[in-house]
Amino acid sequence: MQANDLAFDRRHIWHPYTSMTRPLPAYPVVSADGCELTLSDGRRLVDGMSSWWAAIHGYNHPVINQAMKDQIGRMSHVMFGGITHPPAVALCRRLVALTPAGLDCVFLADSGSVAVEVAIKMALQYWQARGEPRRELLALRQGYHGDTFGAMSVCDPDNSMHSLYQGYLPPHRFIEAPRRRFDDTWREGDDAPLAALLAAHHRTLAAVILEPIVQGAGGMRFYHPEYLRRARALCDRYGILLIADEIATGFGRTGEWFACNLAGISPDILCVGKALTGGALTLSATLTRRHVADTLSDGDAGCFMHGPTFMANPLACAAANASLSLLEDESWRPRVAAIAAGLSAGLLPLADHPRVRDxxxxGAIGVVETTQPVNMAALQRWFVDRGVWIRPFGKLIYLMPPYIISPPALAWLIDAITDALDSPTHFLS
Incomplete structure (x- = not known):
């Protein structure tokens, strides 16, 4: 890229969560392969982000590339209204087989946020079809579910990037995030606030929505699997739908196919995205139980009232099928276990650092929570100069690398974080 391209970018192009008047630097990537990004000046960066957790097989994977080449020669897209096609059927067959038991009906959509929108609409239309219109959902604080309006309405209302929109969003109920950490000993009563709220409001709640085990962009917290088991049991007791948002955690990131598997539960509605196509193209899916699909379909509307233009895009479905074929031999399990061991060995000792809170x-997620917010521009520049791509936010410096990362490359990422902690210019006072 030329200097005038970067100047145009800075002046005219919006980047995620970035000011147009005070934009953060945008680093020009011209190619990507394996676990590396190549900048226009020839520098190569070890990617610790998997392109926001999606590129689990790394970049430019020959199996996914070939699947897309084969598909584009047949058709890149065709409307899904009144039409079906082999890539979509094959993908949905795989998803029904791989996801937790009982999720038999698949709705394919464009992105993770849209998958959450679909899940919320399913829950609301389900109760409307039952003749019991319900407008409230229950969500966890410190949760994050996406950037569209329905998804924003179930994100943490106060401590999130969406607090600006409070007052414009549909009101829902929120409960404190689970306090017991993933590796702590469960204590009876830890689910008491959830039990009390459901006992008091179960007649007005359409669904409970949560990120199973791992709360992502809202705080990168890992909570105890027993909380998820108790949430499932409470939803069963009161007849409330349970929506699991596995957009960030699905397809092996936690060491299991899905985070729900860590608790041995199955939700009523499941959202997946990000890694679904191995990061090659945007695609998501919302799966639900047969009785939910049948109930809302037999209501006054006669169908589920949603239909994206690019629903079940054949090219994206082909990429997803290829990505899932790479996972089906379970070779990702030892790779994720090795990443977990490397992250534990390299990051856990940092807990004693004076700038580290936790x-x-x-699985393949490592989080360093600092005592002060990071100076995003300064720290990002320093990471790039060190030959790594790590995108921190708030007080969180974290890694979610591709599953194929080598031990030396992982160590390089960890060393960069370790060294970054020693510079006061990387943090805001």
């Missing part, structure tokens, strides 16, 4: 590791 360190936590689960």
């Amino acid at each position: 360190v936590r590791v689960l």
Whole structure:
């Protein structure tokens, strides 16, 4: 890229969560392969982000590339209204087989946020079809579910990037996030606030929505699997739908196919995205139980009232099928276990650093929570100069690398974080 391209970018192009008047630097990537990004000046960066947790097989994977090449020669897209096609059927067959038991009906959508929108609409229309219209959902504080309006309405209302929109969003109920850490000993009564709220309001709640085990962009917290088991049992007791948002955790990131598997539960509605296509193209899916699909379909509307233009895009479905084929031999399990071991060995000792509040590791996720917010521009520039791509936010410096990362490359990422902690210019006072 030329200097005038970067100047145009800075002046005219919006980047995620970035000011147009005070934009953060945007680093020009011209190619990507394996676990590395190549900048226009020839520098190569070890990617610790998997492109926001999606590129689990790394970049430019030959199996996914070939699947897309084969598909684009047949058709890149066709409307899904009144039409079906082999890539979509094959993908949905795989998803029904791989996801937790009982999730038999698949709705394919464009992105993770849209998958959450679909899940919320399913829950609301389900109760409307039952003749019991319900408008409230229950969500966890410190949760994050996406950037569209329905998804924002179930994100943490106060401590999130969406607090600006409070007053414009549909009101829902929130409960404190689970306090017991993933590796702590469960204590009876830890679910008491959830039990009390459901006992008091179960007649007005359409669903409970949560990120199973791992709360992502809302705080990168890992909570105890027993909380999820108790949430499932309470929803069963009161006849409330349970929505599991596995957009960040699905397809092996926690060491299991899905985070729900860590608790041995199955939700009523499941959202997946991000890694579904191995990061090649945008695609998501919302799966639900047969009785939910049948109930809302037999209501006054006669169908589920949603239909994206690019629903079940054949090219994206082909990429997803290829990605899932790479996972089906379970070779990702030892790779994720090795990443977990490397992250634990390299990051956990940082808990004693004076700038560190907490360190936590689960599967191929490693999080360093600092005592002060990071100076995003300064720290990002320093990481790039060190040859790594790590995108921190708030007080969190974290790694979610591709599953194929080598031990030396992982160590390089960890060393960069370790060294970054020693510079006061990387943090805001």
